[in-house]
Amino acid sequence: AQKITQTQPGMFVQEKEAVTLDCTYDTSDPSYGLFWYKQPSSGEMIFLIYQGSYDQQNATEGRYSLNFQKARKSANLVISASQLGDSAMYFCAIRWGSTLGRLYFGRGTQLTVWP
Amino acid sequence: DTAVSQTPKYLVTQMGNDKSIKCEQNLGHDTMYWYKQDSKKFLKIMFSYNNKELIINETVPNRFSPKSPDKAHLNLHINSLELGDSAVYFCASSPGAGGNTGELFFGEGSRLTVL
Numbered sequence: 034a035q036k037i038t039q040t041q042p043g044m045f046v047q048e049k050e051a052v053t054l055d056c057t058y059d060t061s062d063p064s065y066g067l068f069w070y071k072q073p074s075s076g077e078m079i080f081l082i083y084q085g086s087y088d089q090q091n092a093t094e095g096r097y098s099l100n101f102q103k104a105r106k107s108a109n110l111v112i113s114a115s116q117l118g119d120s121a122m123y124f125c126a127i128r129w130g131s132t133l134g135r136l137y138f139g140r141g142t143q144l145t146v147w148p
Numbered sequence: 149d150t151a152v153s154q155t156p157k158y159l160v161t162q163m164g165n166d167k168s169i170k171c172e173q174n175l176g177h178d179t180m181y182w183y184k185q186d187s188k189k190f191l192k193i194m195f196s197y198n199n200k201e202l203i204i205n206e207t208v209p210n211r212f213s214p215k216s217p218d219k220a221h222l223n224l225h226i227n228s229l230e231l232g233d234s235a236v237y238f239c240a241s242s243p244g245a246g247g248n249t250g251e252l253f254f255g256e257g258s259r260l261t262v263l
Contacts, residue, residue: 066249072189078238078254085249122189128250135204136252138191 037127039139046115046146053100054110054142056125066128067108068136069099073121081123084108115146151175152255154239160261161229168225169258171239178243179203180222181252182214185236197222226260234262 037058046052058067069081084092084099092099100109112119122143126136152173161167173180181204182194196204197216211227226233239255 068249068251076236076257076259078240078252078257080251080253083249083251124191126191135193135196136250137193141189 037125037137037139039125039142041142042140043143043145046112046144048117048146048148049114051111051113052115052144054112054123054125054144056108056110056139058106058108058125058127060106060127060129062129064129067099067101068126068128069097069108069110070124070126070138071119071121072124072141073118078124082110112144117146117148120144120146150256152239152241152253154237154255154258156258157256158259158261160263162263163229163231165229166225166227167229167260168223169237169239169260170221170223171255172221173239173241173253173255174220175241175243175253177241177253178219179241180216180219181240181242182222182224183238183240183254185238185257187235191238195222195224229260229262231262234260236260 065086067084071079082092082094082097082099084101091101096113098111122141124141125139128136154171179198181196185191193206194208195214199219200216213225216222236257236259238257240252
């Protein structure tokens with residue numbers, strides 16, 4: 034069975050520090066995509082970053098970077114210089130094969146940034 | 149100018165009733181989706197339409213019937229509502245194939261409460 038796992042239900046980080054949110058996946062499909070989304074308390078889903086399985090370099094978007102370790106099947110999100118506004122639920126998701134938009138989400142990690 | 153908009157944002161109704169949620173996107177995307185987020189924040193795909201054609205139906209009860217009058221609209225009708233249908237329903241869209249990542253653009257969600 035193909036699945037995606039976020040083992041940290043909650044994480045705490047002090048403002049201005051970096052934090053890593055874990056995500057592991059299990060697939061036998063060589064072609065897949067990995068996504069991270071942020072859901073603040075207001076409820077909307079905000080796309081953060083994408084990594085394709087064939088991408089040679091780790092994806093980066095501003096303060097977000099994806100630590101992609103293909104052999105370990107992990108796609109951890111690193112947030113540098115945390116801000117209070119980063120407090121939210123973070124979801125890792127995977128797209129298998131070529132069915133675009135068909136994402137399977139992990140259970141999420143609730144990140145709390147404290148001053 | 150909202151890219152993916154859903155109405156209503158909140159819906160409270162009695163068991164056994166029938167209700168609809170509407171979704172519209174002005175991004176020119178070919179594909180639209182319904183995702184369900186349960187009380188534990190787990191997000192799961194329900195349906196996907198590509199250019200008005202159903203392409204994904206993730207074992208959703210027959211009481212749920214999506215309808216896509218055109219590629220910019222995807223509505224969700226739910227018959228005989230049950231307590232377990234209480235959730236936040238997200239509409240999303242993505243561009244068609246052709247090199248894109250499959251990133252989803254989400255609406256703000258519609259919170260359905262069944263009493």
